[in-house]
Amino acid sequence: MKITSLEIIKVPPSWVWLKIHTDTEHFGLGEPYLENHPETVIAEVNRLEPFLIGEDPTQVEKLWKVMYESGNGYFGGPIKLSAISGIDMALWDLAGKAAGVPVYQMLGGKIFDRIKVYRATGGQLPWAVEPGQPYSAGKPPQTNLKANDPEIYREAARNLVEEWGYRALKMHVSPGDGLEATSSVDQLAEFFAAGKEGTIEGGRNVGVDHVDLAIDIHNPNPAIGRQLIDALAPHRPLFIEEPMPLERVDGLAQAIEGTNATIAAGERWMGKHIFFDALSRGLLSVVQPDIAHAGGITETKKIAIMAEAAYAKLAIHCPLSPLAFAAAIQVDACTPNFLVQEHNEVNDTRPTEGCFAGQTVIGAGFFKEPFAMDPAGFVSTPEGPGLGVELDPEGMEKIMAMPWQSARG
Structure with missing residues (x-):
């Protein structure tokens, strides 16, 4: 061949x-x-x-x-x-x-039959769009709750657990890179606490004992990162993501000095070498290589192996299409230190009829057999050869007739 x-x-x-x-x-x-x-x-x-x-x-x-x-x-x-x-x-x-055979079989064989998935949450209620549309084509459900009110964070998290079926979420906050963000540190921690209350309430309403909640604080100044870590750590997030500018590993060391919180980073790090630098210093509890940027399946698997030796877990960054998600699932399935898998909310659908009615589905319209989330918040590891997915000709015809834009959907 x-x-x-x-x-x-x-x-x-x-x-x-x-x-x-x-x-x-x-x-x-x-x-x-x-x-x-x-x-x-x-x-x-x-x-x-x-x-x-x-x-x-x-x-x-x-x-x-x-x-x-x-x-x-x-x-x-x-x-x-x-x-x-x-x-x-x-x-x-x-x-x-x-x-x-599936890719995971060529990488050592399957460990996990199911993969736990997480979704973004924040200061808006969730919504879904048609396959091929950007997320901006939809809008959040109307509510009397106000923006920048802890209650909207609580309700968004509850909704995603109770109604959408997620058992792991990641809150997003963006303090910016200026020192002025010091005035918002306590408020952002309050948002996280409210989101955690929402996961507890949503879990209780559906008989689930525990829902994981992480937080991405999006590369603040290291001084603000330290303040946020101190404010967030008592709430025990699954991990605190990227509490520093992305360019310097020593900036990560400065931001996390003295903390016992679980720290995650790596979505915009390219290749194995910078991950080795961070892992060899004991700076990370979770590595987040992006399978579409860090070097694909080959390099992501090597990063996962290095992380295992450093007692760090793998949570592949994946804010792109269902195809990158399918590739990530192949690595997850054969990685002993796998933690949880991200996906892009634009790829969610919520069918009201058919075999997936009432479930959250990832990749509908793109794949003949999309990833359907089970009641425990997992998707099944595909059994098919290669990436384990087959394109849906009818669905792809409809998607390809839609507008394409250069800015990420």
Whole structure:
């Protein structure tokens, strides 16, 4: 089997997919994408294509190295590694299809039959959009609750647990990178406390003893990060995500000095080396490589192995399309230190009829068999070859007729 061509597919609302063609009936799908930079990643995929034509797509490690080392000594970076990530997913998809087994089987075999999924929560009630629409095409249900009131955070979390079926959530707050944010630290901790009350109430109403709640504080100044960690730690979040600017690992060390909170980071770190730097210093409880940016399945699995040796858990960052989510599930399923899997709320649907009525479904319209969440908040690990998903021709026809935009949907 030899690679014959690479095809870019712009999938609404804003995704970029890649289809690797071969001289056989097999093809592979991946997602080479960087938020709000689609055309530059597409250009990098086109630059890398000549290195792949005529090669055996099952030699994934060899091709990964060739792509990474191309460029006259310039390794890594978000553009190159996002392109490599999407190509890598497609290569693993091809390798699995050629062997007739899921990717996780080629990475050591399945540990988890089901994968726990979490969703974003915050200061708005949740809503769903049609497959292929951006999240902004919908709007939150009307409520008498006011914005920036702890009660809206409580109600959003309760709703997602009680009505949508989630058993893990992550709250998002954005204090900014200025020192002025010190005046909002106590309020943001109050929002989190209210969200936690919502998870407890929602769980109690459906007979669930515990719901995980994490928080992403979105890269504040390290001084503000320390203040937020101190304010949040007594509420025992599952993890506190990225309490520092992303550029410097020593900034993470400054932000978390003296804390016993569980700290997560890594969604915009490219490649294994920076993760090694953070893990070797004992700075992380949770690693969050983005499978579409950090180097694909190949590199994400290596990061997970390093994390296991450092007693850290894996929670793959995944705010993109259901295809990246499917790739992440393959790594999750064979990773002993897996914690929980993120997904993008734009991919949620809530069918009112049919076999999925009343469930939260991820990837409807994109896949023939989308990921349906069970009452415990898990999705089943697919059994099919490669990434384990097959495109839904009817659904994709409707999606592809919708507008595509360069800003992430």
